[in-house]
Every structure is written in C-alpha cells, then in structure tokens.
Amino acid sequence: MADVQTVEQGKIAADKEKMPLLVVRDLKKHFPIKRGLIQRTVGHVRAVDGVSLSVDTGETFGLVGESGCGKSTTGRSILRLIEPTAGEILFEGRDIRKMGSAEMRRMRRKMQIVFQDPYASLNPRYTVRQVLEEPMLIHNLFSTAAERKKRASQLMEIVGLSPSRLDRYPHEFSGGQRQRIGIARALAVDPKLIIADEPVSALDVSVQSQVLNLLDDLQKELGLAYVFIAHDLSVVKHISDRIGVMYLGRMVELSPADALYSEPLHPYSQALLSAVPVPDPEAKRDRIILQGDLPSPSKPPTGCPFHPRCKDAKDICKTVVPTWEEIRPDHFVACHLYS
C-alpha cells in the first residue's frame, strides 16, 4: 500500500487524500533490562523491532501473532501509551512522535483504544455515566451537563445497552457488557481510528461474536478504521481487510485477508493457520506443529528470527536476516524461501 514514495508525497497537502490514515514505519520499542544496585542497563528486550504498517480510513488491519510477539506493545506504541524507541507514526500525514504533550492530547481524540480486559479497563469507582462523560470533560465537548447526559445515553444505545443503566457501576455488568461500555467510551470523542487490543479474547465465544458484530456495524456506520490485535486467526478473519503476522517483534507477513487464508506464504503463517480449529471432526488436516518455544526477545536468534522453529529452514536462514519483499501485489513477506 503506502510505499515510501507516496508517504513522502503525502506530506504535501494536495496529496492528502491518497494518504492512508495511519502509517507506521520502522517502529521500535526496546525495553532496557536493568540489573544490580545501580540499575545498570545490561541489555534490551526488543519487544517491537522494526514494524511497518498502514491503515486506510474505514479499513480494518488485523495484527496477529502468539503471546509475547509484541502485538500489544505495537498497538500501545502507536498511541504513545508506551513511548516508542524509534520509528515514525504518521497520523493524517503528521508524525505524532514529534508532537508536544498538549498537541498530542488534542490528537488523542482521533485515535482511541479498546482494551482486552473489560474488568480492568473501567474505573470501578466511576458509574458508567462518569466513565462515558470523562472523555467529554477532558476535551470540553459539551458545555452543559444535560448535553453530556444526552450524549452518554446515545452512546449507550449505540453499543446496545440500556441508557437506564447509566448510573450503575461497572461491576454490575457482565464481561460482554463491560466491553461494550469500553467501546462506548472510545466512541465518545468521535475517533477516526480505534486500536482494539484483543477486545474479545477475554469473552465467552457466544459473546465474542456479538461484540465483533457490534464493531463491524460501527465501522459501517461511522467509517472507523481499526487496528485489530488478536492471537486468534479465526476471530481476525471475519473482521479484517488486511492482516499482518508478527513474530518476535517483527512483521513476517502482510497481505489482504483472503490471500493470507487461501495461500499463506511464510512458514510461520502456515503453522498458525493450520492451528485454527475446523468445525468438522471428520476433516482431514495437516497440522504443522511448531517445535520449541518462542525465543527470548532479549536474545533473538541470528538471521531469520523464526529459523530455529521453521520446518523449511535453510542454511542462509541462520545467518542472514530476510528482507521485506512484495512477492505478489499487496502481499509482503520476509522469508528466504521467496527471494
């Protein structure tokens, strides 16, 4: 999608329409490891190590990978909830990493987050009304309490909850309902982009589909863009337009959703897809079982980070880091098998 050329041009106002809503380039987040009495830095955990992606208005970008691969860190770094170590985050063509704190806070109206754990993401001391009105107060969206109340009721209806329950506390709601409240809070500031950090993985399967449908409906109605983070490919499949697969802090494959499911290129993507359960007990499947554990991101393997677990590893994989290449239109992969 957005190659470097169009991004460069996108900084010019005339080309802004072609510009994706969000462009992330070479994002890195290294956490220092500190030891000893004087807290000396002895190494770095490369949680995110050079991730690039772009999201268009109204599009859903799915980000998948196993636990600890850096998907959540990527999501939070994009919002600067975790300050990235390096890289560019262009939102509507402007690098938000260069913004001062006041400007950044105004910018946050346009990009919101929905968290994984609906039990931890709502302040237990606030009623739902307070939760929903807080964003309005922060950004001075309405001048009177009556207007805020009206908007809060409206938000409740949008996410399918009764406005009569506005004065209740979060603990009086079920997990799925809380997640709806979390979504309503994100919607309160009319964002353009929502980073959904595993929004359904804490919910029951029956409730998962309700919340996914809600997110889908909201996208159609409000033209939202999503970065949808998940570890479950079957969840991502329904909602995503394009999908990025992460492994050990790096993007290993990025392609339109259909192409990834019909023909995954990277051996890691193949292994992930083969692990998706099929609702037919008779179906014959060739599952690729990954050997070994995820290596420590503080000491990533040399060459391709996936080579110790890869079924197709060649000698070159052990020494040379594969480059990020567009094998087919819009289908990128970082793997020596294709170069």
Place this chain on the structure above:
Amino acid sequence: MATVMETQNGIKQTLAYPQKKPAPRVWRLLKAYPLVFLGGILVLGLIFVAVFAPQLQHFNPNQQFQNGLSAMGGPLPPNSTFVFGTDDLGRDIFSRVLFGARVSLEVGVFSSIISLFIGTSLGIISGYFGKFVDTVIMRLTDIMLAFPLILFVVALVASLGQSITNLFIAIGVLGWAVTARVVRAQVLSVKEYEYVQAAKALGASNWRILTKIIFPNIIPPVIVLTTLSIGNNMLLESTLSYLGIGVAPPNASWGNMLAEGQQVFQYAPWLLYYPGLALLLAVLGFNLLGDGLREAFNPRRVR
C-alpha cells in the same frame, strides 16, 4: 421484569431492570459489619470523654486526698466516693483516666496527622516520579523501618525536651515510613491499571490522572492506615509514658498510670485495671473502625 429490546444495531439486549431504591450506604454498611458500629461508639465515646473531661471529673486528677488513702496509707479499692478507687498517692483514678484520655487522643491524632502528611507526600512523589527520587525515598524509608521507632522517639524527645507537644511531633515526624510505603505501593499499582491507560489514551493530563484517579484511590487505604495508626500511636504514647519519657508526672496518662500501678498491683490491682481497660477499649475502637472503613471504601463489597 426484564424485556428484550432491539436496538439500532439490531443487537438484542436485555433491558429494564427492576428499579428499587437502594438503602442508604451507611445503613447497609452497618448491617454488613456490625463491629464497625462498636468501633465507632468506642471512638466517639473516647472523643466525648476527652473533650468533656473537666465537666465529667469528680475531683482534680492531680490532687492527693487525705481520705483517698487507707488507714495503712495504701490505695483504696473502688467505693462510692472514688468509683475507680485511688492510687497509692491518694489520687482519684476515675478523674485521672478521664484526663489520660485527653493526652492519649491528642498524641494519637496529632502524631498521626503529621505522619499522614509526610508519608503521603513522600509516597506520592516516590511512586509517581519513580527513578532516582524513588530510590532515595525508599532507602530512607528502609532506614526508618530498620530501627525501632521507640529508640528514635526517645532520642528525639530527649533532645527536644519532655512535653506532650514534643511527644506527638516526635512520633509524627518519625512514624511516616509505613504510610509512605503503602501510598507508594498504591500509586504504583494504580498507575498501571488499564483504566489509567485508558484515561491517558483519552487525552487526560497528568494532573487530571493524579487528582481524579490516583488520589481517590490513595485516600481509602490512607484513612484506614491513619485510623489504625491513631490507635498504635496511643499505645506508643502509653509505652513512652510508662518508660518515663512521655507525659511527665504528676500529669495523668494511661501509660504512666500503668507504670505507677505496677509497683502495687499485687495488693491493689485496680490501679492497672482501669487505665489498662481504657487503653484497650480506645485502641480496639480505632482498630475496629479502621477495619470497617476499609470495607466501606471497597466499592465491590457493599451492595
């Protein structure tokens, strides 16, 4: 009562819960935790006694009565004149216990307020700003906790001079370590809550996060801690008075009454019973109240 309604997104949702006006919070709390009630009564009783000690007294607490001693010159057991008996100098124990309440409460409350102030400030600074400041403050706290508080207080009172004011200043200035620890831990844990991250993502300023989210979360444990520490500091005052560095005789404190009483307790045990009982009830009152408040502040417990 529940009805199913289709919303604009076409998602079916159970709506309309029976609306019953909940009972007042205080009443629900008392019903769930009756011991709080006892604690509250004890504390209110103590405050009442301390404030109205001059009106309640029968006699001047420091006066030695001729008729307060037996024919042998010993203390009198409780009788119709001296309801709690007299001590070995012929003073009225009832009046002395009343005035002891004043001293105990004064020292307990003021010293705890001083510790509360120092401890909360240091704890917030330490927890919120972290890094070097945190390390310095926490090592200082370790030092404070590593030495017995009583030794510090003895040294400080000795250098400041013996008076009630110096006593609570010394206890307060030296007793902040636990509060600082608790506040810091609370700040650290609240800081990591996802709803704090959510507020940050919504564009809330540091000031807003600190005042609207972190501070309200600090208040409940601090109030509980302060209530408990009033009890503890009352005990500490008694200990110091018992050791002879707290309230100077002839003024009454439960501690120095116990110290004087122990010399004759084998044949006049009431010298220990009444100040001991008063101390027990006062500390128990604050502890019960503190525990109750902890429950009261937990929004998940009392429905």
